[in-house]
Structure formats: C-alpha cells, structure tokens
Amino acid sequence: MTNRTQTAQNINKPSHTLGVLIICIYVCFIGLPLLALIIKAASSASVFTVILSPTTIQAIKLSIVTSVISVIVIVVVGTPVAYMISRSDSKILKILDVFIELPIILPPVVAGVAMLMAFGRQGIIGAPLEQLGITIPFTTTAVIFAQIFVAAPFYIRSARISFGAIDNDLEDLSRTLGKSPWYTFWRITIPLTWTGLTTGLALTWARSLSEFGATLMFAGNMIGKTQTMPLGILTAMETDLNAALSLSLILLIVSVCILLGIHLLSSKLSKYRS
Amino acid sequence: MNSIEAQLNYINNNFNLSVDIKMTDSDRLILYGPSGSGKTTILKLLLGLLQPNRGKISISGQVILDTQTETYIPAHKRKIGYVPQDYRLFPHLSVINNITYGMPKHLTESQKKFLNLITETLSINDLGDRNVNNLSGGEMQRVAIGRALSIKPNLLLLDEPSTSLDSELRISVRTLIKRIHEEFKIPTIIVTHDQQEALALGTQLHVLHNGQFIESGEPSIILGQPQKLQTAALIDIENIFSATVTERDSTNGITVCQYHSLNVEIPLYDTQIGDSIQVGIKASDIIVATKRPTHISARNVFEVEVIHIDQDHSGIMLKCKSGLSEFRAKITKSALDDLDISQGQNAYILFKASSCFMLKP
16 A cells, blocks of 8 residues: 555656646746836835826726726626526527627727727717717726626626536525525525636626726727726836836736735625525 | 325426326325336426426315416425425525525514424434534435425425435434324325335325326335236336136135146136236245145245345345246345255245236236
8 A cells, every 4th residue: 555655656756846847937927027017116216106196096096986887787787697598598598608708709909999880979879879969989988888898708607607507406495495586596596606706706807907908999098087097007108117117016906905805705705604 | 184186297308297196194105116207307396396288286275286277386485395315405504594494584483483393303403503514414314304394385295315325314214204294294295216115104105107107006005016017017026927827716716827837826816717917926925945845825836946046135036947937036145044055956936826916017
C-alpha cells in the first residue's frame, strides 16, 4: 500500500510541479500589470487632485448609477427569461437562448453601431421615437442601453445554468405541500440557485462598469452626461497619463469592492437562509 | 371517512396508462409492479404534477379533477401528502423547517399540538435544528414522512418507502407506516416492487404491468397464488409449466394433469379433460427428501435428479429433473447440510395439491 502510494506520488510529482509553474505564470501575467498600475498611480503626485476633480466625481457617479440601473433591469427581466429557457423544451426558446448569448461574441463597437441603427435618430425605432420627442442616442439612457445590451448575457447565461441544475422534484414537492409556484420560486428555487445567480450578477455588473466600445459609439463621450469611467480614462490618456492612471486605479478599486461586496452578501444570505 | 376514487387515462408516446382506483381511509393500497410499469406516473397524476388525457379524481366526494367538466385543482391545493423514493428533503432548510414547510408561518395552538404529535410519533423531536444533509437514511425518511403529514393530507402517497434502507430499518419503517396509518387515519397508497413490503403493509394490492392493473385483490392471495400468467412472471414464481388435464375429481376437489411423464394433482378448476393449462407452484412450497416419504398427506411425490444447486442471499435453490419435467425447490442452507445432497444425486420432491395454482393467460 505504502509502495503504491509512493509510486503514485512519484508519478504525480512532475505534473504537480508543472501545474504549480503554470499557476505562477498565470498569476504573474494577471497580477503584474495590476501591480504596475497600482505602483505607478500611487507614486503619481496628482492622484488625489484627480480623484477630487469634478470630472472624475461625475464619471464615477455616472458609472455607478448607470451600471446599478442596468444590473437591476437585467436581473428583473433576465431572471424570468433564464427560468423559462431552463424549464422549457420549446425549440423557439432554445433558439432564443443562442440569440441572447450573441452579444458575448459580438465586438462591442459592432454592438454600438447596431444600436445606433435601431435607436439612432435615423434608426428603425429611433426615428418614430424622435418624432414623439424621445431621443435615446448620446444620452445617459443610451449608456444604460449599451450596458444592458453587452452585459445581460453574462447574467442570463449563469442564471439559466443554475436553474437547469436544480432538481425539479424539489419544486414539485413544494407544490404538493400546498405552496404556490410563486412561493416555491422564492423559497426553493432562488435559495438553491443563489450562488449561480450572484456569480452572474457580479459578472454582469463588472461588464457594465467596464463597458466602453458600445457606449462610445452609441452614447458618445460627454462629461457629466455619457462619460463613464472607462471613457474618462480614454480621454485622460490623450492629455495626462497621471490622470489616466489615477482614474484606472479608482475603477479597479470600485470593481474589486463590487465583487467583494456581492460575494460577502451572497455568503451571508446563504448562511441566513440555511 | 375519506374515500378516494380515481379513473386515470394517460398517454405519453407509446406508453398508455389506464387504471381505476377505489379506496377508503382504512386501506393501505399497494401498487406493485416492475420499473417502468407506471407506478410513479399514477402518483404524479394523483398529485397533479401530470395531467391525464382523460380521467376523474374525487377525494371524499370532492372532485379535484374531471377532464369532462374541465375541473382541475392544481397540485398545491390538493392536500395530498407525498413521500418520494429518495425523500427529496429541501437541502437548504433545517429538519424543523422541512417538516413545517407546508404549515402556516405562525402556528396556532392546535397546529403546534399537531406538529408535536407528528414529531413524537416519528421520534424526530430531537432533530429540530439539524442540517438535513447530515441525517441517516432512516432519519431522512421519517423527516420526509413528517413533512408530508404536516399538511393534514386527505391521501398519503409513499413511493418505494424502504428501497434505500437496510433490512433492519426496512422492518422498523413498515411498523412505523402501519402506526402512522392507524394514528392519522389517512388512506395510503404505497408503491413498491418488494413482495415482503407489499405483504407487510398492504390491505389491497394492484399488480401493474405496462400501465394496466392485471390483477387486484388481497396481497397474500395475489402474491401467494396469482391467477394470471403475467403476474406469476412478475412476482417470480419459480415453477410455471404447461400440462394437460387428464382427470377431474369433483368429489375430492382435485384436477389431475400431465406434465410430461408426471401426473400432477392440483385443485379443481373450471377445465375440461384434454385442456392445455399453465400451472404454477412456488419453489418454497416444495419439500425435498432423500428417502421416499410414506404416510403423508401431500398428493404429489416424485423421484427426481438434482441437476443444479444454486446459493443466493435468500437461500438454496435446487434444480431437479424427472424425465423432461423440471422443478425448482427452495430450501435453507441448514436443510441442505442436513440432507447432504449434492449435484447428480437422486432425491424426492413433494408438494400439496393446494400449493399448485392454475394460471390464466
């Protein structure tokens, strides 16, 4: 037995070393640029000046407000859509599932152009809306539209997989115990899919916050109106590298805070529910 | 008194289920059949988790489903308790939250008393805050039964209640189910493919095959001496053979039939001389002797050659042959040791005429 264990350890040793090496390379690849950003931004004398400037505050505010609204819309609309797709055998819904995931592989710039063609002043829907006095492109609403378009698939995909993995018999059992489908959804389905839903939520929020290409094409880059943090970084890069570094650091901190916050909330709620 | 009446017709691809159930609260009805025969489908139709193509279900006169009048009470309003085969406890809820899941959030005094009665009857009052994932198989099952009882069901459905338990626990679960039935007076339907469970728990039994009840009646009669060839095959009657009726002795209530070279005496049935019939006898009803027994009441005594001895967990199966006639006899290991029989040796088998039964196609 001991010999066999030793042999297994000997066989595993090279692959284990290789595995550790690959992990180290990957961690360096991801960590080094972030570390470089933090060091450079922190050593910049203008970091606090940039953070406290009205332009930065406006960009931070706009990024957070628009991404929060986008995430709320995505969760409210995406959850029932994901649930229906996971529970249905309908071919139409299966095709819809593929269609929903399309923005993941679509270049964001193409998404921005496509949204202009649909909601732009000369667009299919945009033109009649314009006649009614409703303008979408190059407004804050356009920023939200762009974020929803690009980020929604991340949540819907994660939610659909989570709903698909849940045991249908548990939902059936809840119904036999006198509970309505709605009650069952809240008391059984949501708690059992909580981890998947919050993972999707974190991904979709991070994607909304970092959205760039589609926003630039469809909403433009106007300070206080459509200039989100990523667009602010682009603008700063053209004139002031230190300002760009400071903004990047802030965006990094905000993103990490959101991710940590969601994970903390998720684990607290999981404990509370169990 | 609760009474259940259900006529169900359900078609899904090539599977056609058509059954008729009638029972009262004094009944523990067994649905006995092999996998895929439609047992769980019947439960799901009763629960409202599947909808029949045609059918009617009424509980104590209240119609909960009638396809003709398009009456359909959804699953969550039927008050039918269900204990699935693998319990399906809610993994994110504690034991007490599983049990009270179907009860109102704020319990009245009488509801609290009822909850206490359930937990005491099932001996689960000390499991309260435990995580259901850390329970033993027996505890999980008692919690699942408690959860089903908490809604004060008009009908209780148990799907293979002891399949995943060891033999000791199976016996205690059977006792528990009987106690629950007596205490709560709920008509109970039990799905099983275990003959011992059906015999221990059932007051009536339906044998289900390909979505149809092929035989119904008292469990001890149907599982002891079935009337249908299909039932005999389903319950693994070890000796089924074709024979020709040669004599009918109505005075002694005996039919003599020829099984190859042997004349076998069976009870008197409505047959004609020359009829070809199917006869069954359980291997456990055949006695084996090494010397020809004399002065005994058994009507059938034959000299045979033991051609095969097979041992499994339930005992020893002897395959015996006399000319072209073959029999299987089941004896215990200690009986085999006492008889000291080995393969190729001659022996005598004997069985009563009343142990034999005629099987209809």
